[in-house]
Amino acid sequence: MVVQVPERIPLHEAHVGWVGAELALLRPPRLAGLVLVDAVGIQVAGHPAADFFALTPAQVAERSWFDPSRASIPDPASLPPAARAIVVGNRAALAVYGGASADPSLLERLAGITVPTLVLWGEADRIVDVDLGRAYAAAIPGARFEVLEGVGHVPQVEAPEVLLSAVRPFVEGR
DSSP states (O other), rough: OOOOOTSSHHHHHHGGHHHHHHHTTOOOOOOOOOEEOOOOBBBOTHHHHHHOOSSSSHHHHHHSSSGGGGGOOOOOSEEEEEEHHHHHHHHHHHHHOOOOOOTTTHHHOOOOOOOOGEEEEEOSSOOOOOOOHHHHHHHHHHOEEEEETOOOOOOHHHHHHHHHHHHHHHHHTO
């Protein structure tokens, strides 16, 4: 089976949840469930996603981590020239291919998701706040919402054991 992903979806790491939601809307027959973790993609009044491209690496860490002192985002100025060029190039590519953080139509369309869905959100996510996560879950019929304590926007990096402890029971129930 070939699945075509709509062109409006930015395909980079920060938008994996958005892509997952769009794929669930296509109802592929082998999809048994959906887990969204601090996902972007929807617009909720009063709860905008942070503009990643307007933030410095230190500001990204501050907004992404429960404990920003543990973040592993190096200052590009401290890198050797070749590594700095890669960082600058990656950021430029993200701006071109994945600059948008929401599709104005997605929130309404989420009602079409028919698979069991778990929406997980870091309590200290300051890239996309917890209330946006609650709106994501509320828009998907039967979705369960859970706040992950002690993590921010990147629980898979900051505290993978916390994320896995929330995902494992959902997956085992499938």
